[in-house]
Amino acid sequence: MSRPIERHVFVVLGATGDLATRKLLPALYHLATSHGLDTVVLGAGTRDLGDQEFRRRSREALAAAGYEGEEAAAWCAHRLHYAPLPADGDYRSFAARLGEVEAQHSLPGNRVLYLALPPQAFPAAISGLGAAGLSHSPGWARLVVEKPFGSDLATARDLNHLAHRHFAEDQVYRIDHYLGKETVQNLLVFRFANPLFEASWNRDRIARVEITVAEDAGVGTRGRYYDGAGAVRDMLQSHLTQVLTLIAMEAPVSMAADAVRAEKVKVLHGVRPLDPAEVVLGQYQAGPVNGEALPAYRDLEGVAPDSATPTFVAATLHIDNWRWQGVPFHLRTGKALPRRLTEVTVVFRPAPVCLYHGRPDQCVGHSDVLRLNLQPDEGFRLEIEVKEPGVTSRLRTVPLSFAYADAFGEVPDAYETLLLDVVEGDQTLFVRADEVEESWSLYQPLLGAALPVHPYAAGSWGPAAACALLGEARRWSVGG
Numbered sequence: 001m002s003r004p005i006e007r008h009v010f011v012v013l014g015a016t017g018d019l020a021t022r023k024l025l026p027a028l029y030h031l032a033t034s035h036g037l038d039t040v041v042l043g044a045g046t047r048d049l050g051d052q053e054f055r056r057r058s059r060e061a062l063a064a065a066g067y068e069g070e071e072a073a074a075w076c077a078h079r080l081h082y083a084p085l086p087a088d089g090d091y092r093s094f095a096a097r098l099g100e101v102e103a104q105h106s107l108p109g110n111r112v113l114y115l116a117l118p119p120q121a122f123p124a125a126i127s128g129l130g131a132a133g134l135s136h137s138p139g140w141a142r143l144v145v146e147k148p149f150g151s152d153l154a155t156a157r158d159l160n161h162l163a164h165r166h167f168a169e170d171q172v173y174r175i176d177h178y179l180g181k182e183t184v185q186n187l188l189v190f191r192f193a194n195p196l197f198e199a200s201w202n203r204d205r206i207a208r209v210e211i212t213v214a215e216d217a218g219v220g221t222r223g224r225y226y227d228g229a230g231a232v233r234d235m236l237q238s239h240l241t242q243v244l245t246l247i248a249m250e251a252p253v254s255m256a257a258d259a260v261r262a263e264k265v266k267v268l269h270g271v272r273p274l275d276p277a278e279v280v281l282g283q284y285q286a287g288p289v290n291g292e293a294l295p296a297y298r299d300l301e302g303v304a305p306d307s308a309t310p311t312f313v314a315a316t317l318h319i320d321n322w323r324w325q326g327v328p329f330h331l332r333t334g335k336a337l338p339r340r341l342t343e344v345t346v347v348f349r350p351a352p353v354c355l356y357h358g359r360p361d362q363c364v365g366h367s368d369v370l371r372l373n374l375q376p377d378e379g380f381r382l383e384i385e386v387k388e389p390g391v392t393s394r395l396r397t398v399p400l401s402f403a404y405a406d407a408f409g410e411v412p413d414a415y416e417t418l419l420l421d422v423v424e425g426d427q428t429l430f431v432r433a434d435e436v437e438e439s440w441s442l443y444q445p446l447l448g449a450a451l452p453v454h455p456y457a458a459g460s461w462g463p464a465a466a467c468a469l470l471g472e473a474r475r476w477s478v479g480g
């Protein structure tokens with residue numbers, strides 16, 4: 001539920017980092033120019049910069065995002081400030097500088113405190129902000145924490161305790177940028193605004209669900225971070241699990257943040273403990289992806305030469321509740337796959353008696369398939385059977401489809417949606433404390449386990465063993 005946007009200062013800790021320059025500043029600028037977002041940015045970081053140098057860098061960042069010219073330069077000149085963060089963790093001088101910026105712009109003391117920092121810097125930053133009294137302000141104070149929130153159940157719990165020592169839960173916004181994607185938000189609209197589909201959304205009609213997040217890019221220059229994380233922490237625990245909850249949740253009593261998040265948590269409660277036999281891990285070897293030679297994961301800078309970190313994971317999850325009992329959810333994500341694609345595939349049960357394919361009692365033919373394409377060609381496609389014209393009884397599968405690009409043109413960047421929600425005080429698209437702990441506990445058994453990590457060639461669809469998870473279906477609906 002959106003509320004009026006109040007004037008505020010948007011503090012970015014880690015303001016010269018990759019996330020801030022590539023995503024946050026362009027998103028704030030675009031919101032300012034297209035939605036009238038009245039924001040003043042106070043960048044903060046360990047670098048000893050002045051306002052002028054920060055503005056110069058920010059102009060470059062905006063130009064790289066396609067925003068050049070006088071309007072962008074004026075926005076930087078009038079709206080951006082910078083304050084170095086003391087290395088000793090004592091943020092009192094920083095708090096004083098924040099007060100000066102607010103006074104200069106006559107702001108009422110509403111503050112977004114955005115941690116665009118490496119995860120290991122979260123605890124010190126939260127403590128520093130809290131100890132300097134920044135969790136309380138004349139207006140509101142909202143803490144935004146990027147993913148990954150913890151690296152396992154214990155660290156996520158510790159981080160929640162620390163955050164709650166200084167901030168109330170309704171002040172904490174845990175980011176999972178997938179929730180800001182239009183197509184991910186649309187999953188709930190698709191389900192709950194279209195009773196036609198909702199009536200079939202259960203074990204009686206659905207045979208299995210596949211969630212694929214495929215990336216053609218490799219790990220690139222992020223080896224140092226990634227080798228300590230891997231596909232389970234980096235993608236499965238967060239993005240894929242978020243999509244799973246939206247696909248599987250019950251209808252909330254309203255679209256209020258806690259009503260929606262409570263239903264998502266219930267899904268996680270219902271997931272049966274993972275069976276390691278239903279998990280396949282892989283790591284990419286050298287190979288061509290889209291005509292470009294990609295080096296093996298182990299040859300990347302920052303990666304141990306004998307690393308066993310998975311860059312691919314496929315897992316089958318079972319939700320033990322009335323709606324989903326017996327319906328497998330196959331989740332799969334990997335780097336260096338043949339193409340970038342995020343898709344939810346819902347495979348419906350075949351007709352009980354087969355009037356068109358083979359013998360009536362051996363109905364192995366067609367199943368209707370619904371493909372919810374979350375990116376990059378956003379839209380959906382329902383694959384159904386029609387009769388081929390002419391003197392024939394042959395059937396053909398045809399799509400009923402919808403493409404965002406045709407209907408709406410460009411879809412907004414996920415960060416714009418999320419930043420706007422933070423300043424409006426809407427937590428619906430942010431992960432709640434119990435939710436993040438519940439999703440870590442789901443994957444905890446995999447984190448320390450010595451599971452085999454199958455090599456796969458870059459440019460392939462991952463280890464062949466991943467197909468075995470599908471049982472009789474044998475092939476993934478995307479990529480085989």
Ligand code: BG6
Pocket residue numbers: 147215234235
């Ligand atoms: C990030 C992961 O959270 O999501 C990256 O850390 C991954 O490894 C990225 O590449 C994928 O996001 P998107 O929006 O490109 O699908």
